[in-house]
Amino acid sequence: MNAIISAPGQQQGQPPGASGDTLPLLEVHQLSHLHAPGKGCENVSFELYPGEVMGVVGESGSGKTTLLHTLAGNLPPQSGYIHYRDRQGDVLNLQSLSEGEQMRLLRTDWGFIHQNPRDGLRLRASAGANIGERLMAQGERHFGRLREAGRKWLDAVEIPLSRIDDQPRTFSGGMQQRLQIARNLVSEPRLLFMDEPTGGLDVSVQARLLDLLRRLVVSLDLSVIIVTHDLAVARLLADRLMVMKEGQVVESGLTDQILDDPQHPYTQLLVSSVLTP
Amino acid sequence: MTDRPGQDEAYNFAYLDEQTKRMIRRAILKGIAIPGCQIPFGGREMPLPYGWGTGGIQVTASILGPDDCLKVIDQGADDTTNAVSIRRFFERTAGIRSTLITEEADVIQTRHRIPETPLKAGQTLVYQVPIPEPLRFIEPSETATRRMHALEDYGVMHLKLYEDIARYGHVSTAYAYPVMVNQRYVMDPSPIPKFDNPKLHMSPALQLFGAGREKRLYALPPYTRVESLDFEDFPFEVQKWDEQCALCGATDSFLDEVITDDEGSRLFVCSDTDYCQKRQKRLTQSSSEVRKEELAS
Amino acid sequence: MNPIARPEPRPSDALIDVQALNKQFTLHQQGGQLINALEGINLQVSPGECVALQGASGSGKSTLLRSLYANYLVDGGHVRIRGAADAPFLDLSQAQPREILQARRQIIGYVSQFLRVIPRVSAEQVVAEPLQARGISEADSLKRARKMLERLNLPATLWTLAPGTFSGGEQQRVNIARGFIVDYPILLLDEPTASLDARNREVVLELMKEAKQRGSALLGIFHDEATRDAIADRVVEIRQGRIV
Numbered sequence: 001m002n003a004i005i006s007a008p009g010q011q012q013g014q015p016p017g018a019s020g021d022t023l024p025l026l027e028v029h030q031l032s033h034l035h036a037p038g039k040g041c042e043n044v045s046f047e048l049y050p051g052e053v054m055g056v057v058g059e060s061g062s063g064k065t066t067l068l069h070t071l072a073g074n075l076p077p078q079s080g081y082i083h084y085r086d087r088q089g090d091v092l093n094l095q096s097l098s099e100g101e102q103m104r105l106l107r108t109d110w111g112f113i114h115q116n117p118r119d120g121l122r123l124r125a126s127a128g129a130n131i132g133e134r135l136m137a138q139g140e141r142h143f144g145r146l147r148e149a150g151r152k153w154l155d156a157v158e159i160p161l162s163r164i165d166d167q168p169r170t171f172s173g174g175m176q177q178r179l180q181i182a183r184n185l186v187s188e189p190r191l192l193f194m195d196e197p198t199g200g201l202d203v204s205v206q207a208r209l210l211d212l213l214r215r216l217v218v219s220l221d222l223s224v225i226i227v228t229h230d231l232a233v234a235r236l237l238a239d240r241l242m243v244m245k246e247g248q249v250v251e252s253g254l255t256d257q258i259l260d261d262p263q264h265p266y267t268q269l270l271v272s273s274v275l276t277p
Numbered sequence: 278m279t280d281r282p283g284q285d286e287a288y289n290f291a292y293l294d295e296q297t298k299r300m301i302r303r304a305i306l307k308g309i310a311i312p313g314c315q316i317p318f319g320g321r322e323m324p325l326p327y328g329w330g331t332g333g334i335q336v337t338a339s340i341l342g343p344d345d346c347l348k349v350i351d352q353g354a355d356d357t358t359n360a361v362s363i364r365r366f367f368e369r370t371a372g373i374r375s376t377l378i379t380e381e382a383d384v385i386q387t388r389h390r391i392p393e394t395p396l397k398a399g400q401t402l403v404y405q406v407p408i409p410e411p412l413r414f415i416e417p418s419e420t421a422t423r424r425m426h427a428l429e430d431y432g433v434m435h436l437k438l439y440e441d442i443a444r445y446g447h448v449s450t451a452y453a454y455p456v457m458v459n460q461r462y463v464m465d466p467s468p469i470p471k472f473d474n475p476k477l478h479m480s481p482a483l484q485l486f487g488a489g490r491e492k493r494l495y496a497l498p499p500y501t502r503v504e505s506l507d508f509e510d511f512p513f514e515v516q517k518w519d520e521q522c523a524l525c526g527a528t529d530s531f532l533d534e535v536i537t538d539d540e541g542s543r544l545f546v547c548s549d550t551d552y553c554q555k556r557q558k559r560l561t562q563s564s565s566e567v568r569k570e571e572l573a574s
Numbered sequence: 575m576n577p578i579a580r581p582e583p584r585p586s587d588a589l590i591d592v593q594a595l596n597k598q599f600t601l602h603q604q605g606g607q608l609i610n611a612l613e614g615i616n617l618q619v620s621p622g623e624c625v626a627l628q629g630a631s632g633s634g635k636s637t638l639l640r641s642l643y644a645n646y647l648v649d650g651g652h653v654r655i656r657g658a659a660d661a662p663f664l665d666l667s668q669a670q671p672r673e674i675l676q677a678r679r680q681i682i683g684y685v686s687q688f689l690r691v692i693p694r695v696s697a698e699q700v701v702a703e704p705l706q707a708r709g710i711s712e713a714d715s716l717k718r719a720r721k722m723l724e725r726l727n728l729p730a731t732l733w734t735l736a737p738g739t740f741s742g743g744e745q746q747r748v749n750i751a752r753g754f755i756v757d758y759p760i761l762l763l764d765e766p767t768a769s770l771d772a773r774n775r776e777v778v779l780e781l782m783k784e785a786k787q788r789g790s791a792l793l794g795i796f797h798d799e800a801t802r803d804a805i806a807d808r809v810v811e812i813r814q815g816r817i818v
Contacts, residue, residue, distance in 0.1 A: 049672050099424075099427075099428060100427075100428040100429070103430065122436075125436055125440060126440060126443060126444075128439070128443055129436050129439050129440050129443070132436070133432050133436055134432070136432040136435040136436060136439065137430065137431070137432025138432075141435070141507075141508050141509050142508060142509045143439065143442055143509075143510050143511050144510050146439060146508075147443075164443075165443050165444065207693035207694055208693075208694060210693065211692070211693060211694040211695060214692075218707075236692060239671060239672070239675055240671040240672075253647070253671060254644060254645075254671040254674055254675070256645050257644060257645055257646065257647055260640070260645055260646065261599075261640075261645065261646040261647050263600070263647060264602075265602035265603075268601070268602045268603055269602070269603065272603055
């Protein structure tokens with residue numbers, strides 16, 4: 001496969017045994033996917049390092065969700081490239097991967113949390129089966145171990161173990177969202193995409209979910225790209241932010257710097273429009 | 278072609294025209310080359326409705342030769358309406374010989390059973406298939422299921438088994454139990470009881486599957502690995518009966534339950550009529566000791 | 575490191591090195607109005623030294639502290655920090671977000687007046703978090719967090735509660751505990767003793783003295799004169815964004 005851009009040995013100046021911290025997990029260069037002029041994302045470039053949580057903020061229609069789907073391989077890039085450094089340290093060019101390789105990457109190394117849990121869950125399969133699906137797709141053929149993984153992850157996302165054989169369509173919205181998270185984390189992904197993960201939830205349920213996400217991100221050393229229009233969510237979860245408007249990134253930087261000292265007129269407008277109780 | 282004694286001269290040999298048979302044979306060859314992979318073919322209208330074995334009949338018509346001997350079974354029996362009609366159909370349109378005896382047949386068309394008598398090299402078993410797609414239960418879109426086959430994206434198959442075990446403590450699927458063919462394609466073996474699944478594996482006979490409504494066929498060439506999907510800690514198991522056949526005393530065959538009166542009296546008999554009759558014949562011929570011995574075992 | 579033109583000699587052991595710092599705010603919401611918050615700031619703080627910033631409200635003291643924490647973007651000049659006198663400087667005006675976050679974990683602590691409350695996270699967790707971010711186990715970090723809260727006289731009954739409902743003084747002590755739980759080489763203090771009673775002010779003073787003795791560089795705004803006189807080695811006065 002010519003998808004491998006460089007192998008670990010070819011990197012210069014990298015001391016052996018140093019943590020991957022100095023090398024980006026994701027390199028995105030001039031990425032575009034436009035549905036129409038100004039609709040979608042245009043020429044987006046950034047690097048994401050291991051353990052970093054990057055928020056993408058902007059109003060609806062700003063192109064942040066299109067960007068997320070293009071990054072996650074759900075939409076084809078019209079130009080630009082995405083390079084991903086895998087567990088072996090090989091840099092993969094996402095567009096040169098075969099459909100099958102891309103699918104496997106998306107279901108093992110990566111995860112995607114949809115805004116609506118219906119899009120990310122099998123509502124008519126039990127909670128345990130939802131959690132076990134990634135493992136089964138990877139070849140796990142031991143029922144007992146699948147049950148164990150189901151219990152472990154239900155516990156991790158604070159769903160009572162007694163619900164393991166219940167179908168998620170009988171769950172509350174917050175519980176469905178937590179199940180979706182468990183279903184993604186079971187394969188121990190390194191990179192998680194989240195699309196408004198707290199959207200559509202009650203405020204008290206949101207707080208619980210945010211707290212859970214915060215703890216999981218830290219304890220599992222996840223890299224995350226989270227799309228949200230909620231600046232409070234961004235402040236709580238993201239290390240750094242990209243602000244998007246009409247498909248373009250207008251400002252990016254450290255989260256608290258962007259929110260406390262916004263430079264771009266649009267960011268200032270966004271920040272000043274937030275209601276604080 | 279028209280000099281065959283029993284053939285009705287109004288028909289081309291075996292009903293279908295030669296172009297159609299060639300087209301279907303090409304699809305069959307492709308199916309044999311890619312064991313377990315569903316191959317589309319240009320299905321024709323047949324003089325019987327879908328669900329009565331139009332797929333199997335087109336496959337049989339395409340592979341029959343003038344010297345072939347045909348057996349047709351429906352749920353194991355040679356004497357049901359469907360089996361009799363199909364047998365007579367080919368007797369009339371192809372003038373070929375037919376048989377009720379498994380060993381004598383070159384081609385066996387079947388609905389929902391594999392004969393108990395082991396098949397031999399050179400024999401061909403043709404299955405009538407209602408729904409060829411094993412992934413259909415979870416994914417209604419054909420485009421999506423083809424993608425899943427192409428990418429070997431089969432996690433959902435085990436998801437279904439998982440659900441069964443979680444709910445019932447065992448896999449409840451008893452018919453059309455999905456198999457992995459040659460470690461590549463997941464295949465629906467047609468609605469045979471899972472009792473018959475082990476017979477698919479490494480069979481010396483050629484096995485062809487035809488779905489008339491969906492216009493798909495697939496194949497298992499002789500000696501193909503066919504594994505029933507399972508979990509390490511819940512291995513695949515076939516049905517077992519406490520009873521034995523009331524007619525022949527067999528304990529190793531697939532049994533049908535027959536209700537005999539309004540009081541609910543019942544007995545169990547072999548679903549494979551040829552197998553059962555052979556055993557009954559042998560029993561009447563053999564001495565009473567042998568009979569006792571067989572019944573005792 | 576990039577060589578920097580030196581307008582005047584500086585102590586070579588400084589942990590904080592601010593050079594010709596400019597900071598402006600452009601208020602796009604108000605017709606692009608320009609505010610010069612800081613102009614030409616030069617400041618160095620050495621290990622074991624405490625510098626107090628003094629000036630009227632709005633003079634730019636807090637802006638300077640926030641610029642040193644990279645909470646505010648630097649428009650001109652350089653803000654350089656380092657964890658030890660022999661370590662290379664990190665220039666905050668040019669650093670990547672992850673380098674700044676790394677510096678905040680390892681080098682630079684910030685104690686502000688107000689706690690940003692995170693829903694559902696208990697007081698002891700809030701305090702222990704900086705330790706865990708440095709890789710210290712949950713059990714050890716919680717133990718140290720409780721010790722620190724105890725020292726700051728926060729009732730033990732409050733430790734496992736989320737500080738959202740605490741009084742202003744209690745929240746501030748949680749924040750102080752969080753700031754002092756790690757031995758940062760650099761400490762930025764934004765009125766750490768405001769709204770504390772005499773007993774707790776004394777504790778904070780002790781904490782700051784200990785930090786100085788360890789060799790930390792302290793830069794703070796001290797509202798309360800007694801505290802300032804007790805801890806500050808130098809006082810730098812800021813008027814209208816300039817050091818006078």
